[in-house]
Each structure stands twice: as C-alpha cells, then as structure tokens.
Amino acid sequence: MEFKSFLIKYAEIGVKGKNRYLFEDALIHQMKYALQPVGEFNIRKESGRVFVDALDEYDYEEAVEALSRVFGISGICPILVEEEKEFSHLQQVLCDYVEERYEDKDFTFKVNVRRADKKYPMKSMDAAALFGEKLLECYEKEGMKVDVHQPEVLLTVEIREKVYIYSDEIPGPGGMPVGTGGKAMLLLSGGIDSPVAGYMISRRGVSLEATYFHAPPYTSERAKQKVVDLAKLIARYTGPINLHIVNFTDIQMAIYEKCPHDELTIIMRRYMMKIAEHFARQSGCLALVTGESIGQVASQTMQSLYVTNEVCEMPVFRPCIGMDKQDIVAVSEKIGTYETSILPYEDCCTIFVAKHPVTKPRLDVIQKSEKNLEGCIEELVQKAIETEEVIKVRPHGEACRR
Ligand code: ATP
Ligand code: MG
DSSP, X not given: OOOOEEEEEESGGGGOGGGHHHHHHHHHHHHHHHHTTTOOEEEEEETTEEEEEESSOOOHHHHHHHHTTSTTEEEEEEEEEEOOOOHHHHHHHHXXXXXXXXXXXXXXXXXXXXXXXXXXXXXXXXXXXXXHHHHHHXXXXXXXXXXXXXXXXXXXXXXXXXXXXXXXXXXOOOSBOTTSSOEEEXXXXXXXXXXXXXXXXXXXXXXXXXXXXXXXXXXXHHHHHHHHHHHHHHHHHHOOEEEEEEEOHHHHHHHHHHSOGGGHHHHHHHHHHHHHHHHHHHTTOOOEEOOOOTTSSGGGSHHHHHHHHTTOSSOEEOTTTTOOHHHHHHHHHHHTOHHHHTSOOOOHHHHSOOSSXXXXXXXXXXXXXXXXXXXXXXHHHHHHHHTOEEEEEOSSSXXXXX
C-alpha cells in the first residue's frame, strides 16, 4: 500500500502550555531537516497534530527512517487522506483501506473515530458503530471480528478538515525536539559510551558541540576519522555538530615527564575537561557531557570522578553514569554507533596509560603533582586551544572545515 502522508504524534510537547507552539515549530524544523535528503514534503500543523504530505515520489522506508530519528516524535502513522466526507463514501473508503492494507483478514478490530470537525453531522460513537458494521459486512466471512477491549488492529478515522484513516503507528524516538533545550559540549572519544551520552542528552532537546582530543603521531588520522564518523552518526539525530579537534600531544608528554605515572590518566582528564570547558563557554554551551559510568575503569571511580569534576565550573552531565556496560552497548546498537565504536583504532588515553593507575586519587595529592607542570602547562594549553581544528559535521553530505 502506498502512503502519501503521515500523521506525527508527539508526547511531551503536548503538555507545554503556552510555549507549546515553540516546541511544535522546533519539531517541524527538525523534521524538515531530516526529510531534506529524502524528497519534497510539506509539513503542517493542524490543531495539536503535525502532518507530513509527500509532494512527489519518495522512498517510504527512507522517509520513515528519517522521521524515526527526530526527537520529540512519539509515533509515525502512515495515513490515507480523503477529502470527500460523505459518510457512506467514507465507509467504502475504510473498507478499501482494509482490503489493501491487510491481505489476511483473520484478526480482531475496533474502529476509533475522532471528530475534530464538530459540524460533522454524526457523533463519533455512532460513526464508529456504522463503520464497524460495514467492515463486518465486507470481511466477517474472511475472519474479521470486533473486539473493543483488546483489538489486534485499531482502525482510526479522524474527521477534520479532511478525513484521515490509519491503523499503524511506528514508534518515534520520543524526547524533545533539538533546539528547545540549549546547547552542551560533548567530550567525544572513539569509544562506545560518549556517543551514547551525546544521544541521550540531545534526546532532551539539547543541541551539541563536541570536542575530541588526539595525540598525533601517537594516534593516527584513521582514529580521528573514526571520531568524525561517529559525530556524523550522532548528527543524524542532533543535526549539525561543530567538532573541535584538539592536539593534546604536548600536554600529554609534559604530564608524562613531570607527574607520577599512576596519576597520568586522571591529570589528563582534568586538562581535557578544562579545555573542553573553554570551547564550551566560547560557543555558548551551558554544560559538558561525558560518557562516564561509575566504576567502569580506574578513571571513573567515585574518587576519580570527584577529582576530575573539580576543575569544571559548568555542570557536567554524565547520562551513562548509572548504566551497566551492556545497557550502554544496547543503546549504541540501537542508535547505530556500535559498529563504528568498536573499530580498533588507538585512543590518546590508552597510549600513555599506566599499568596500575590510581583508583582512589586524592585531590590534594593530584593538585600537588600538577604543581610540577607549572611554568610550562599554561603555554601548552594555550597552544592546544589556538591550534584547534573545527569540523562542521552534518548528517547528510560531506563534513567541512570551518
Ligand atoms: P568512551 O567509550 O566514551 O571512550 P571509555 O569507557 O573509553 O568511554 P574513558 O576513556 O575513561 O572511557 O573516557 C571517559 C569519558 O571521557 C569518555 O566517555 C569521553 O566523554 C571522555 N573522553 C575520553 N577520551 C577522550 C578523548 N580522546 N577525546 C574526548 N573525550 C574523551
Ligand atoms: Mg575511551
């Protein structure tokens, strides 16, 4: 069956009171962006609903896939649109819909009528009963039966300016439309966790920038490309992401030379946070986001998180904090970043990492070790900031340097 239109259901936006239109507009904006590479569509609001009409030939699967990545959408219903509202005609249209949509008619059903057009000369309940009667007349012999409590198929007829018929609802990603929740800076590594963290924050309506630290020549171009690829996968949900790429080699070398090796990771982390926060402030972000999860590795114990966090003035959001690794993996598989995340390229943290890193760092001890860096680190941080490379990563088309 070919559908030319979709009805878009949204959940939480519905409760936003006076600001509701802002959320709807943001949703429509994101839908337009997502559908851009799929074809020509008209997207419109009609009393608490958003509709998508295809203006030309399009690929159904592609359109559904694009929409299923737009935060704020709870359900995508492919609909049949009928302009002629005369009742017996509509009864026939509903039968034709069932004929085409369900080859096998051995199922239970219920008709649900919504009458937004209050001038329509028939009450919803009466219309539903008459639609049901007509369907039984056509298909009872083939097995269709009414079940008003737990129908296998719920046929909905919405009578508005036009009439909309549907029975499928493809789940959307939920959440809030991107752009309604400010902006945050994601510390994006090539691992499994940080892309998931970015997805989860963005699902609450937050747009993202990202910072990646690499250590050439110890980390390769391919390791960097992997992070660009991950950013591109996340951008399918969040829209374009400015990816700040920071050369961290000299800072890492200095720490390696001047600080106890078992404290390397934690001190590195602190400098990463400081630098990411600098870019965050510069680009109007209100928070940092990491993929940390309590106890996952030495640098993510409660003590390590405490010491890392101490350098930040902005809130640091860690949406994976209470998740087990397998839960994080499940999300990364669902959002399509897993395959890229597990590609085996080196990460700057693993190259310089000590065999036995401290698992319970003390802030005063770490601060004392950092004193060894005084006199050189300020300049190195400055240089790392000044030599950043920014890549504008888009979900469709090529990434470009800014
Ligand atoms: P991930 O899968 O996200 O890499 P991980 O389990 O490897 O996480 P760590 O390497 O300890 O964990 O990193 C913890 C968090 O610190 C990451 O989730 C990420 O937010 C940030 N981070 C680590 N390395 C980098 C890096 N090279 N560039 C940017 N952020 C990083
Ligand atoms: Mg990592």
